[in-house]
Amino acid sequence: MAKNLLIVESPAKAKTIEKILGSDFEVKSCYGHIRDLEKDDMGIDLKNNYSPRYIIPEDKEKVVKELKSTAKKSDEVWLATDEDREGEAISWHLCEVLGLDPKTTKRIVFHEITKPAIEAAVRTPRLLDMNLVNAQQARRVLDRIVGFELSPVLWRKMSMRNSLSAGRVQSVAVRLIAEREREINAFKAESTFKLEAWFSAHDTAKRPVTFKAEGGKYKQAQDAEAFLKSCIGATYTVKDIQVKPTKKTPSAPFTTSTLQQEASRKLGYSVSKTMLLAQKLYESGKITYMRTDSVNLSETAMEDIKKAIEKGYGNRFIQVRKYKNKNESAQEAHEAIRPTYMDETSVDDSDTRRLYELIWKRTMASQMADAELEKTIAKIDISTNKETLTAQGEVLKFEGFLKVYMEDRDEEDITEEDDAEGMLPPLVVGQEPAFKEMKATERFSRPSPRYTEASLVKKLEELGIGRPSTYAPTISTVQKRGYVERRDKEGVKRDYRVLLLAKDKISSETHQENTGAEKAKLFPTDLGLVVTDFLNQHFTEIMDYGFTAKIEGEFDEVAGGQQKWTKMIDEFYNPFHKDVENTLENAERIKGERELGLDPVSGKKVVARMGRFGPMVQIGDVSDEEKPRFAKLKNTQSIETISYDEAMDLFRLPRNLGQFEDTDVVVNIGRFGPYVAHDKLFYSLGKELDPYSVTLEEMIPLITEKRQAKQERTIKVFEKEKIQLLRGPYGPYIKIGLRNFRLPKEAQERAADLTIEEVKAFVEEAKANPPKKAAKSAPKKKKA
DNA sequence: CAGTGAGCGAGCTTCCGCTTGACTT
Numbered sequence: 001m002a003k004n005l006l007i008v009e010s011p012a013k014a015k016t017i018e019k020i021l022g023s024d025f026e027v028k029s030c031y032g033h034i035r036d037l038e039k040d041d042m043g044i045d046l047k048n049n050y051s052p053r054y055i056i057p058e059d060k061e062k063v064v065k066e067l068k069s070t071a072k073k074s075d076e077v078w079l080a081t082d083e084d085r086e087g088e089a090i091s092w093h094l095c096e097v098l099g100l101d102p103k104t105t106k107r108i109v110f111h112e113i114t115k116p117a118i119e120a121a122v123r124t125p126r127l128l129d130m131n132l133v134n135a136q137q138a139r140r141v142l143d144r145i146v147g148f149e150l151s152p153v154l155w156r157k158m159s160m161r162n163s164l165s166a167g168r169v170q171s172v173a174v175r176l177i178a179e180r181e182r183e184i185n186a187f188k189a190e191s192t193f194k195l196e197a198w199f200s201a202h203d204t205a206k207r208p209v210t211f212k213a214e215g216g217k218y219k220q221a222q223d224a225e226a227f228l229k230s231c232i233g234a235t236y237t238v239k240d241i242q243v244k245p246t247k248k249t250p251s252a253p254f255t256t257s258t259l260q261q262e263a264s265r266k267l268g269y270s271v272s273k274t275m276l277l278a279q280k281l282y283e284s285g286k287i288t289y290m291r292t293d294s295v296n297l298s299e300t301a302m303e304d305i306k307k308a309i310e311k312g313y314g315n316r317f318i319q320v321r322k323y324k325n326k327n328e329s330a331q332e333a334h335e336a337i338r339p340t341y342m343d344e345t346s347v348d349d350s351d352t353r354r355l356y357e358l359i360w361k362r363t364m365a366s367q368m369a370d371a372e373l374e375k376t377i378a379k380i381d382i383s384t385n386k387e388t389l390t391a392q393g394e395v396l397k398f399e400g401f402l403k404v405y406m407e408d409r410d411e412e413d414i415t416e417e418d419d420a421e422g423m424l425p426p427l428v429v430g431q432e433p434a435f436k437e438m439k440a441t442e443r444f445s446r447p448s449p450r451y452t453e454a455s456l457v458k459k460l461e462e463l464g465i466g467r468p469s470t471y472a473p474t475i476s477t478v479q480k481r482g483y484v485e486r487r488d489k490e491g492v493k494r495d496y497r498v499l500l501l502a503k504d505k506i507s508s509e510t511h512q513e514n515t516g517a518e519k520a521k522l523f524p525t526d527l528g529l530v531v532t533d534f535l536n537q538h539f540t541e542i543m544d545y546g547f548t549a550k551i552e553g554e555f556d557e558v559a560g561g562q563q564k565w566t567k568m569i570d571e572f573y574n575p576f577h578k579d580v581e582n583t584l585e586n587a588e589r590i591k592g593e594r595e596l597g598l599d600p601v602s603g604k605k606v607v608a609r610m611g612r613f614g615p616m617v618q619i620g621d622v623s624d625e626e627k628p629r630f631a632k633l634k635n636t637q638s639i640e641t642i643s644y645d646e647a648m649d650l651f652r653l654p655r656n657l658g659q660f661e662d663t664d665v666v667v668n669i670g671r672f673g674p675y676v677a678h679d680k681l682f683y684s685l686g687k688e689l690d691p692y693s694v695t696l697e698e699m700i701p702l703i704t705e706k707r708q709a710k711q712e713r714t715i716k717v718f719e720k721e722k723i724q725l726l727r728g729p730y731g732p733y734i735k736i737g738l739r740n741f742r743l744p745k746e747a748q749e750r751a752a753d754l755t756i757e758e759v760k761a762f763v764e765e766a767k768a769n770p771p772k773k774a775a776k777s778a779p780k781k782k783k784a
Numbered sequence: 785c786a787g788t789g790a791g792c793g794a795g796c797t798t799c800c801g802c803t804t805g806a807c808t809t
Contacts, residue, residue, distance in 0.1 A: 477799095613789070622789080674786095
């Protein structure tokens, strides 16, 4: 047994550090936080200075037990959790749980897992910083209060059956998406006519080439046409040529958020997929820690990268760079994300290869020379008027970092000018290039694009909201709660005009383009919109984009010892809690109601609103004598944008198509999409069939086909006991009502011959040994 | 699997941030 026990947060780190420190140290991991606030009564004693009640969560009991026994056998325990607020708190919890004295226990920190860094840390231990620990307690307590007081307000004021939630981070994330959606809905596209002319000249090899020059923009078609007219019969002369050297600089190495963004743009990965793959690479020792906000590279890594660049591309491509974090909220407990060894240019595993190579290239590029370009701008005079045309070209003089890597841009950061850069033939002043044609093309302005998962992470990071370890979970939470959906949107066709001047004649054409199409974007649901409105109205401070930044400033004061954490929380809690009570008492239930018009048949009001089961349209009122009519909104529709006609269309279901085999065939949309009901059985309508227009003739083959498929799935039915033996994707299984039970392997082969007694025994057996997952989520006992 | 839609009120839900497994109805 080693005489020293050193505790870190991550087990992969523990392994590496143990190798570095040798036999004097046993290095163990505590797997992150080992204690958390109890859930009953918020786990906070509000009347007693916000005193927190901590417990060891069930899934941490094993780790804690092991740490306790190892600590007991060791002479000395060293705390080496991450150097940030959370890490300091973890160390303090370790003291509390392992019975260590915070006034004497050695606390060490390092920002990189390298031999010199760790050895230096061990030489200079310090003590626990209780101010920093208290800043973390303030953060934890505030988040618990906000989450556990706000969520129940939603339960009371919303008539939805699912478990709603609100919190400092998630509610603001939803707000961003809701506001972007409304911005897009309110957007009015404006069109301008953009002028472009094409000329021919000769390149250096005397081959004819075509190049493009741009002119001005015109708001009105007639102005553009007038300009084209004025150019009839003109000659064009190169008046001025400017050649400017420019350069491009590489981006900093990856942090969690920039990795998520680039993997989304270049590889199309969701943030959770990126994190899953990165975790695999980290655990197999291929990359450094993947949850980081630091762009820093260790000295040893810089040396390694330099060598790799020299070997691969030569000295000229090296440019050593130190990157600084732009983000004030960064806590920089780790390095940037980089390969552990640069001479491994790829990995064997096909799952993780593309992500690894992305990280490798970005890391290389970050220490490489600027790319050098030459930009040429030629001005071309028109003999018949005073306007000039501009031709631009760009030539790469020295590749530099572009040899390995170029960062992609988000849709919203791309400007029109960016795609204008191509090659220009050599031109001289006074030259008269041959005119081919000139076009004025109608172009429409575009609204901001909807967020992708990754661009939302970028925005949250800019606002200082959330941490590298929570970006992916936050995005899945807002989707799980039904506030946000990730989906595609089909574009709509739009006409645009093109005016053409060629061979001294002007002609006009109309073309079509697709606009507004989006892929894998985040859309707010009606639920997300109404909840956001409600929170905005009653809890303005929490929903403010600057709220996190503001309280971070106060946490910093606590960490600096200028303020007591309980006082800070008290100042927050008193007004906040008043708002909660006031809202519970006075706020109306959340309905999100919107009036659409009157029903021509009954003359009653048609409204769109939130119901118990989601967004719907309603004709009439519950207080009317006659019951109101209801219809569910389609997935793509929204309370805010649905038109009167679209709403009335929804009442065309259910449709009775007529009879087949003497029973009605009825089409409707249910919980699982469009279906047809016939003879007490239900069949899903495929995507290609529209419930509003299908005919009886189209339905009959579907019914007979599905009926047969259902029969083939059935192995045996015990009519009396209402037990079925069915063939599923995982093999035969037992079905009783809505519940499924597994069949033991040996019984699966002879499923058709099983007796009712045998089946009943298997059901009992399955009930007695439920799958482990079910056992884990079993209801916990509650105190009386 | 394929209904429902108000309000009452059992007894449930819920936060953010640290970390990995165990898990395949």
